[in-house]
Amino acid sequence: MDKLSHAQSELREMDALAAENSPIHRIHPLCKLLVTILYIVVVVSFPKYDFTRLIVMVLYPVLLFQAAGIPVHVCFYKLRIVLPLVCAVGLVNPFLDHTPVMQLGSVVITGGVVSMVTLMLKGVFSLMASFLLIATTPMDSLCAALRKLHVPVILTTLLLLTYRYIGVMIEELSVMSQAYSLRAPGQKGIHISAWGSFLGQMLLRSMDRGEELYNSMMLRGFHGDFFYVNVPPLKISGIVYTAVCTGAFFCARYFDITQLLGSLFAG
Amino acid sequence: MNRMIKFDHVFFSYDREHYVVEDLSFSIGKGESVGLIGANGAGKSTIMKLLLGLLSGQGEILVEGIPVEKKNLPQIRRKLGFVLQDSDNQMFMPTVYEDMIFGPRNYGLSKEEADKKVDEVLGRLGLLELKHRYNHKISGGEKRMAAIATILAMEPDAILMDEPSTALDPVNRRTVINTINSLAQTKLIASHDLDMILDTCQRVILLAHGKIVADGDAKTILQDRALLEANRMELPFCLQGWHGGK
Amino acid sequence: MHMADALVAPAVAATMYVASGVTTGISVKTLKKDENTAKLPTMAVASALVFAGQMINYTIPGTGSSGHLCGGMLLSALLGPQAGFLSMVVILAIQSLFFADGGLLALGANCWNMAFYGCFVGYYLIWRPIMQGKLFSGLGTKAAGRIRIILAAVLGCVLTLQLGAFSVVLETSVSGITELPFAAFVGIMQPIHLAIGLVEGLITSAVLLFVYETRPELLMDVNTDQEKVRNKCSLKTTLVILAVVVAVVGGGLSLVASSNPDGLEWSMFGNGEAGYSENMGLDEENYGVSSSAADVAGSIQEKTAVLPDYAFSESDSAVGTSVSGLVGSAVVAGAAALICLAGGFFRRKKNTAKA
Numbered sequence: 077m078d079k080l081s082h083a084q085s086e087l088r089e090m091d092a093l094a095a096e097n098s099p100i101h102r103i104h105p106l107c108k109l110l111v112t113i114l115y116i117v118v119v120v121s122f123p124k125y126d127f128t129r130l131i132v133m134v135l136y137p138v139l140l141f142q143a144a145g146i147p148v149h150v151c152f153y154k155l156r157i158v159l160p161l162v163c164a165v166g167l168v169n170p171f172l173d174h175t176p177v178m179q180l181g182s183v184v185i186t187g188g189v190v191s192m193v194t195l196m197l198k199g200v201f202s203l204m205a206s207f208l209l210i211a212t213t214p215m216d217s218l219c220a221a222l223r224k225l226h227v228p229v230i231l232t233t234l235l236l237l238t239y240r241y242i243g244v245m246i247e248e249l250s251v252m253s254q255a256y257s258l259r260a261p262g263q264k265g266i267h268i269s270a271w272g273s274f275l276g277q278m279l280l281r282s283m284d285r286g287e288e289l290y291n292s293m294m295l296r297g298f299h300g301d302f303f304y305v306n307v308p309p310l311k312i313s314g315i316v317y318t319a320v321c322t323g324a325f326f327c328a329r330y331f332d333i334t335q336l337l338g339s340l341f342a343g
Numbered sequence: 344m345n346r347m348i349k350f351d352h353v354f355f356s357y358d359r360e361h362y363v364v365e366d367l368s369f370s371i372g373k374g375e376s377v378g379l380i381g382a383n384g385a386g387k388s389t390i391m392k393l394l395l396g397l398l399s400g401q402g403e404i405l406v407e408g409i410p411v412e413k414k415n416l417p418q419i420r421r422k423l424g425f426v427l428q429d430s431d432n433q434m435f436m437p438t439v440y441e442d443m444i445f446g447p448r449n450y451g452l453s454k455e456e457a458d459k460k461v462d463e464v465l466g467r468l469g470l471l472e473l474k475h476r477y478n479h480k481i482s483g484g485e486k487r488m489a490a491i492a493t494i495l496a497m498e499p500d501a502i503l504m505d506e507p508s509t510a511l512d513p514v515n516r517r518t519v520i521n522t523i524n525s526l527a528q529t530k531l532i533a534s535h536d537l538d539m540i541l542d543t544c545q546r547v548i549l550l551a552h553g554k555i556v557a558d559g560d561a562k563t564i565l566q567d568r569a570l571l572e573a574n575r576m577e578l579p580f581c582l583q584g585w586h587g588g589k
Numbered sequence: 590m591h592m593a594d595a596l597v598a599p600a601v602a603a604t605m606y607v608a609s610g611v612t613t614g615i616s617v618k619t620l621k622k623d624e625n626t627a628k629l630p631t632m633a634v635a636s637a638l639v640f641a642g643q644m645i646n647y648t649i650p651g652t653g654s655s656g657h658l659c660g661g662m663l664l665s666a667l668l669g670p671q672a673g674f675l676s677m678v679v680i681l682a683i684q685s686l687f688f689a690d691g692g693l694l695a696l697g698a699n700c701w702n703m704a705f706y707g708c709f710v711g712y713y714l715i716w717r718p719i720m721q722g723k724l725f726s727g728l729g730t731k732a733a734g735r736i737r738i739i740l741a742a743v744l745g746c747v748l749t750l751q752l753g754a755f756s757v758v759l760e761t762s763v764s765g766i767t768e769l770p771f772a773a774f775v776g777i778m779q780p781i782h783l784a785i786g787l788v789e790g791l792i793t794s795a796v797l798l799f800v801y802e803t804r805p806e807l808l809m810d811v812n813t814d815q816e817k818v819r820n821k822c823s824l825k826t827t828l829v830i831l832a833v834v835v836a837v838v839g840g841g842l843s844l845v846a847s848s849n850p851d852g853l854e855w856s857m858f859g860n861g862e863a864g865y866s867e868n869m870g871l872d873e874e875n876y877g878v879s880s881s882a883a884d885v886a887g888s889i890q891e892k893t894a895v896l897p898d899y900a901f902s903e904s905d906s907a908v909g910t911s912v913s914g915l916v917g918s919a920v921v922a923g924a925a926a927l928i929c930l931a932g933g934f935f936r937r938k939k940n941t942a943k944a
Contacts, residue, residue: 134922209686
């Protein structure tokens with residue numbers, strides 16, 4: 077049941093981060109969205125044995141964390157959800173793939189080990205990228221960016237409203253589940269006899285709430301779209317940011333920067 | 344007479360069997376503050392919804408002489424501001440500011456005009472620091488005040504309020520009462536908080552089973568213990584004669 | 590069942606985005622046609638509730654374990670398949686953005702695996718036929734309705750979860766992510782999701798039953814006469830969606846598969862018995878992936894790859910390469926650490942300046 081309050085505090089934390097001010101926060105949301113997607117695509121597109129080239133990509137999130145002043149530990153806390161799945165899939169690789177791909181002295185490293193590490197890095201990197209997007213961009217700015225990409229207004233409106241009401245619903249449900257657990261000490265979840273009525277009650281209430289919400293929107297002249305206000309103007313800096321990032325990602329993808337650095341230092 | 348709101352023999356029922364509002368006639372003048380009281384299910388909310396065109400019944404309802412009909416609704420709703428009982432249902436945008444410009448922008452104000460309006464209203468209510476706060480992070484009292492502010496930003500001619508003082512601590516409740524008293528608009532306030540009604544309204548309409556039982560001076564009706572108790576209410580606390588204190 | 594970004598290849602992700610995008614587009618269009626903006630707030634509140642409701646554990650008596658709610662079936666039974674699908678899309682988007690459940694790139698795939706099957710397949714293949722059918726009508730209206738709801742919810746959840754789980758396996762395999770043989774992967778995923786589907790179905794039917802007892806008018810298809818009007822052309826819509834999407838997915842996946850010999854080998858020879866793991870790479874010629882696309886892709890890959898894909902020669906130069914690669918990685922790590930230190934330093938400076 078603790079999950080609800082955890083989720084609540086996570087949402088609040090993200091909101092607080094997105095409301096801060098930094099050079100990254102001020103970049104146009106559309107630029108950030110595109111760069112983030114590109115970054116993830118590039119990261120994921122590295123071949124499975126290319127762990128040394130993939131590692132260059134760490135520089136983007138590291139730079140962004142520092143420039144935006146976002147604490148890294150918040151992001152790593154979220155890894156607990158992604159990593160188990162990625163690990164479960166990746167962990168079998170060392171057992172199945174014995175192709176030798178690297179040799180350090182007398183130790184031969186097999187393809188399975190390398191591909192497992194690569195997979196985990198991909199998981200961590202792409203998580204960090206989308207975390208950074210949402211930690212530096214408020215939800216309404218993101219919706220405005222999606223509108224610019226011609227995402228249907230029904231979807232962006234729904235996204236914005238759902239996001240707004242998740243907080244309310246989590247709060248109501250956690251009050252209800254506290255009330256439940258106070259009268260059912262020692263139970264870990266909701267017992268079968270209450271499955272239907274527990275959520276059903278809430279469901280009925282929320283249907284009524286939806287109706288009232290609609291009234292409230294109509295009474296204030298709603299006709300389809302919202303006015304997004306928290307959108308910083310598209311400035312030269314945003315375009316430069318997008319261009320620089322795009323260039324850097326492609327360099328990292330098509331040139332072996334790690335290799336170059338390595339031969340520079342190791343001769 | 345300068346009439347803001349007029350109900351003329353209005354009937355309404357959900358199930359066509361028994362009326363929630365039955366043969367209701369009253370009118371409210373410009374600038375009046377009227378308290379709408381009555382037990383649960385007496386028809387207070389229904390009256391508000393009929394007035395706003397959210398429900399439609401039989402009989403005639405006029406707002407500044409304009410009948411409440413489907414084709415007039417945008418015009419009518421422009422004149423009326425409705426403060427909902429649950430502020431969460433009212434404040435659906437992420438921040439207070441976005442919520443406040445929602446109405447004005449929909450009614451055709453430019454961004455600059457809407458901005459000016461928001462600052463003016465928030466300044467008047469002393470809420471400027473709430474402007475960029477998130478709706479799901481402000482306290483219950485702040486939320487109620489912000490909900491009132493979103494309605495005031497639309498500059499309605501009349502304000503309807505559904506239980507504006509519920510679930511507030513005494514200080515917040517007092518702030519809401521003072522704010523209501525500072526408003527020059529016509530006010531129609533539905534509530535069980537008779538002390539608040541006594542503080543904010545000159546006139547009271549007492550409802551029971553969808554009919555008007557009493558309509559008149561607030562002090563007279565709210566001091567009539569027999570009348571109130573016959574209709575499942577009791578005297579406001581301030582008039583009960585407190586014996587425990589000094 | 591949320592797939593992470595790392596588990597899908599970009600081409601697979603793009604294909605799934607197209608598939609889910611087409612479905613979203615058609616859903617939006619259908620809703621617009623019905624003038625259903627009035628549904629929007631209800632959709633939002635209901636999806637917020639499902640989002641929160643999925644975090645609650647429902648304990649299964651006697652097992653000590655717990656299950657969760659199945660969002661797709663519940664939402665489409667309440668709102669209809671199109672509105673339900675859009676609500677699920679929004680839920681999945683928020684889960685991936687704020688809770689790292691899924692990922693931005695994998696969102697298309699996740700929408701397909703969870704929302705499409707749950708809403709469209711679950712609704713048109715299971716919910717509507719059962720609810721509008723004459724099953725159990727001998728038991729009286731109310732009792733028959735109850736049994737139909739339980740049957741539809743359980744069957745729907747089981748079927749849609751099976752389809753979803755199979756899609757996860759397929760997408761991961763085609764992406765060439767894991768070395769686990771296709772058959773083995775399927776063998777693990779399907780039974781697990783059979784159990785999950787059963788439990789989710791029971792929980793979902795409990796909630797739907799409650800709604801049925803208290804406010805049956807909220808459920809789709811419970812009152813048949815009024816539904817006929819509302820849904821007259823939606824079966825056609827679904828068929829069109831399915832046809833388009835099958836074409837897109839089929840075409841897209843086969844493209845991916847042929848341009849990604851890794852993935853193809855993987856799913857083609859996943860069932861291969863002995864020697865699969867050791868010799869897969871070395872026997873490439875014998876198995877013969879000989880499409881021209883694969884050849885082109887292969888040559889590109891050879892040009893761009895540091896280490897030739899499979900045949901690792903133990904020449905000195907190759908070993909030298911991997912060592913300098915590792916040194917390079919260390920340099921990158923050092924640079925990252927320096928950036929962090931510098932960032933911390935500047936922030937401290939700023940803070941002291943402020944103070």
